[in-house]
Amino acid sequence: MEQPPLDPQRLDRGECNVCGYIYEPVDGDKARGIAAGTPFEAVPETWRCPSCNSPRVRFSRIGPRAGAQEGLEENVKFGLGVNTLNPQVKNLLIFGALGVGLLFLMSFYFVGQ
Ligand SMILES: [Zn+2]
Numbered sequence: 001m002e003q004p005p006l007d008p009q010r011l012d013r014g015e016c017n018v019c020g021y022i023y024e025p026v027d028g029d030k031a032r033g034i035a036a037g038t039p040f041e042a043v044p045e046t047w048r049c050p051s052c053n054s055p056r057v058r059f060s061r062i063g064p065r066a067g068a069q070e071g072l073e074e075n076v077k078f079g080l081g082v083n084t085l086n087p088q089v090k091n092l093l094i095f096g097a098l099g100v101g102l103l104f105l106m107s108f109y110f111v112g113q
Helices: 072-078 087-112
Strands: 013-016 059-063
Touching: none
Parallel strands: none
Antiparallel strands: 013 059
């Protein structure tokens, strides 16, 4: 199984209060050993601002990137199973099953004659 793609809208970022540098969790900080995909809260205390070398405590958590498409991920999750069928296909299945059941009953009727 492959790792699910990183969702930049779900990872907390950190902003340097000194110089305004924004730690992007999607990119991490490879030069300082922070793997891409590390949320800001998981960045070690020893980490420093790559721009002005301020300690991590000078950063504020500013949350995930703005403009997240709310609800998109939920829709994808609920899209598993029966809900992936569009209403037309669902109706077709329901009425198809009814029709087959009706034919089945009618065949008994004719056999009984
Ligand atoms: Zn800084």
